[in-house]
Amino acid sequence: MSLTNPEDSLERQNEKLLKISESLMRRVEYGASHSSAAYAQFERAALLEKQVRERTTQLEKTLDLLHDSNARLAQANLETEAARSNLANAIETVHEGFALFDSDDIMVMCNSRFCRDFVDMLDMLHPGLPFAVYVDRISRSPHLALPEGESSARWAARRIRRHQDRHVMFNAQLTGDRWLQVSEHRTTNGGTVILQTDVTDILRLERQARDRLKDKQAQMIHATLDHLNQGVCIFDEEAQLVGWNFKIGALLSLPARRLHLGASFPVLLAHIDGELAFSKGIDRDGFRDWALSKAHRPPISFEVTHSEGMVLHIFGREMPDRGFVISCTDITAEREAAHRLTEMNEDLEQRVMERTLELEDALNAAERANASKSRFVAAASHDLLQPLSAAKLFISSLADKSAGDSDRAILEKAESALSGAEKIIDALLDISKLESGRISFDVRPMALSEIFRPLRDEMGILAARKGLDLRIVDSSLVVESDPSYLRRILQNLLGNAIRYTSTGRVVMGVRRREGGARIEVWDTGAGIAKHDQNSIFEEFRRLDTTASTNEGLGLGLAIVERACIKLGHPLGLWSEPGRGSCFMVNVPVASLPHHVTSTARPTPRPLRLAQSGLIVLLVENDPALRRAITILIESWGVSVIEATDAASALDLLDDLEITPDALLLDYQLGRGMNGVELYDAITARFGPLPGSIISANRTEPLDQFCMARGLEFLPKPLDRHRLSAVLDAAATSRAQAAEG
Structure with missing residues (x-):
């Protein structure tokens, strides 16, 4: 309390x-x-x-x-x-009208310039005025010029919707051709600031500038139209003329009084009705319907012929404002030129046809001549190789029996001369086969070492004779190619490098190149000038004119180029006079590892044929060659049974009732069976026997036939060393069978 x-x-x-x-x-x-x-x-x-x-x-x-x-x-x-x-x-x-509304869209304050153009609502502009009321009064104000077709309610609704945006800016048109720019901005507390700017002067200046620009553009367009080589006329969406140039009147024969603003398209078309004949693309009614169409007009293009003989090209296209433009071009000269060109083309086609028939006849004649040449080369080579082979065998027999050094030297020179002739014939045969297109390749995985080793032994002797350092870098790569032709390619490249190198060295090696191998043959010779690097691959072309025919006919590089093309091995050359040359052959590397079996026959085991007691059946239809082979074989201590053809050989075996130890069968035996068929007949009687097929015919894949039967293929002229190796192998096989 x-x-x-x-x-x-x-x-x-x-x-x-x-x-x-x-x-x-x-x-x-x-x-x-x-x-x-x-x-x-x-x-x-x-x-x-x-x-x-x-x-x-x-x-x-x-x-x-x-x-x-x-x-x-x-x-x-x-x-x-x-x-x-x-x-x-x-x-x-502030020069602009200003008003501030709070977050509840209630007016807080405004200045005297705000809505001063709307004098009918000045008494209500005070704090506490709702934004919606302000918009509604503005929309119904007689001082606001609404867009055509829009009501005050729609304008107010659209204004309220835009008020939801954070930033708003638009132009409002007032009566008396005045404009007000209104912009709204949100404050941080959710209020709204409204600025009203009078942009009437700015818009009027822009309108004046735009009008001046339109006038200038109209002048430029008019000047451009008058300078065009085409006639042009422009129509509005009602097909009334709004623009043209003088060229259109001259081309269509329209008088100046007809070409004026507002001239209708149908009237102009009717005026030229008798002057133009529609020839291509569209007719007169179609052209009129296109121009008067209320739908979308696709572009049109057609030709008309004037009564004076002119040919005119008419092109029409619709513009974005639904108007259209028509252009007219005089193409009389082009049509006359096209007509003359057509006549010339017909005449040319006739001449081409006649020339084609002549060329077809010439081509057929050339193909017949080429085929005849190939057959002639093959037949001539066969006929040449027969006596050549016999001569070599006779010389070999004499060399075995001769004891004097001088006699042996002469025989060696004779054998060398025959070997040179043999190489020339081989080159001719290779060129003939490569050009005929009937050659078949045995492309398979092969180890490069199989080619490099024998080439090192063979070419090393030639390089040593000239005092050159020959180096062949070993490689373990396995590539995809034809072994025999790849060997021939590299042999020719090495032979050329040794032949045209006086001092220094020759090097052959391999570089890996993006999934392939590039075999390079380098030399330190005189080099090849730039202008000669293409001609060296031509037949019978040698840069060294002092070389003798014993050194070849200039076919080596021609064979290399053709063989590389047929095998798909790109061939390259780098050379500089005074520094040497490099020939490059690109071969693909085998994609998968393969087990590659060496094709080289192992060195035959030493065995004295004289003590073997070997019996050989020799079937050869050339008497001189048959005699030469017999003399050579008998000089080795081997017994020979001779026959001329397949029938006599079979009869002889029946009469003697003997089974030979080895067979030497010529492939071409004349009428009846060939050598392979004879071998099949003999083995059908006596079982498998070692033997060889002898032939100078290199146009057929005899080596494949022989390989399938386990036979050795001996090309003519016969090589005494290969022949002795075959007989040694037969003797060894017989001895092993006897021991077993």
């Missing part, structure tokens, strides 16, 4: 407390002396006085704080009013 009323002022409460205190003091002084109740009252009064003093102090502090707060509040009000006044002055100085 409180001694004072809390609703009283502090002064009134202090006054009551003082009176209460005085009353208590008097009661203490005049009450019962030293009574315990009086003393207790005194203590309470003293305590109460202390509390009164503390409360009074607190009230005084509170009053001081209240006075300070009131002073600060008054100062803040003054500053707020000053800021509001400054803001109002600031937005009033």
Whole structure:
């Protein structure tokens, strides 16, 4: 319970407390002396006085704080009013109309320029105006020029929808050809600031500039049309003339009084009705229907013929504004030229046909001559190889029996001369086969070492004779190629390098190149000039004119080039006079590892044929060659049974009732069976026998036939060493069979 009323002022409460205190003091002084109740009252009064003093102090502090707060509040009000006044002055100085709406779309403030063009709503522009009401009044204002076909309600709805965007800017047209640009921007607290800018002067200047530009463009277009070599006329969407040049009147024979603004297309077409004949692409009615069509017009192109003989090309195309442009070009000269060209073309086709028939006859004659040449070369080579082979064998027999060094030297020179002739015939046969196109290749995986080893032995002797250093770098690569032809290619390249190198060395090696191998043959010879690097691959072409025919006819590189082309091995050449040359052959590396079996026959085991008691059946239809082979074989101590053809050979074996140890069979035996068929007939009677097929015919794949039967193929002219190796192998086989 409180001694004072809390609703009283502090002064009134202090006054009551003082009176209460005085009353208590008097009661203490005049009450019962030293009574315990009086003393207790005194203590309470003293305590109460202390509390009164503390409360009074607190009230005084509170009053001081209240006075300070009131002073600060008054100062803040003054500053707020000053800021509001400054803001109002600031937005009033802005040249644009300004208005601020809060986050609830209620107007906070605006300046006097805001909506000043809408005088009918100036009385409502004050704080508290809702944005929707502001838009609605604007949309219904008579000072707003709405777009054609749009109502005030639709305009207001579209304005409210745009108000949802964070930034809005658009131009509003007012009456009196005035324009107002309105832009809205969101504030950070969600309010909206609206600026209204009068852009009437800017738009009028732009319109004037645009009009001037249109006038200038119209002048430029008109000047351009007048300078065109084509006649041009432009029609609007109603098919009325809006532009043209002078050329169109001259081409279509239209008088100047007909060409004027607003002239209709049907009238102009009717005026030229008797002047033009529609020839290609479209007729008159179709042209009229196209021009007067209300639908989309596709481009049209056609030709007309003028009564004066001109041929005109007409082209029409629709423009984006639904108008259309028609151009007219005089193509009389082109049509006359095309007519003359057609006549010339027909005449040329006739001449080409006649020439083609002549060329076909010439080509057939050339093909017959080429085939005849190939047959002649093959037949002539066969006929040449027969006596050549016999001569070599006779010389070999004499060399075995001759004891004198001088006689042996002469025989060696004779054998060398025959070997040179043999090489020339081989080259002619190779060229004939490569040119005929009837050659077949045995392309298969092969180890390069199989070719490099024998070439090192064979070419090393030739290089040593000239004092050259020959180096063939070994390679373990396995490539895809025809072994015999790849060997012939590299043999010719090495032979050329040794032949045309006087001092230094010749090197052959292999480089890996992106899945392939490049075989390179380098030499330190005289080199080949740039202008000669193509001609060296021609037949019978040698740069060294002092070389003798024993060194070849210049067919080596021709064979190399043709063989590389047939095998698909790119051939390259680098050469510089005075520094040497490098021939390069690119061959593909085998994609998968293959087990490559060496085709080289191992060196025959030494065995004296004289002690073998070997019996050989020799079937050869050429008497001189048969006699030469017999003499050579018998000089080795081997018995020979001779026969001329297959029938006599079979009869001879029946009469003698003997089984030969080896067979030497010529492939071409005249009428009846050939050598391979004879071998099949003999083995059918006596079982498998070792033997060889002898032939000068290299146009057929005899080596494949022989390989399939386990036979050795001996080309003519016969090589005595290979022949002796065959007989040694037969003797070894017979000895092993006897021991078993």
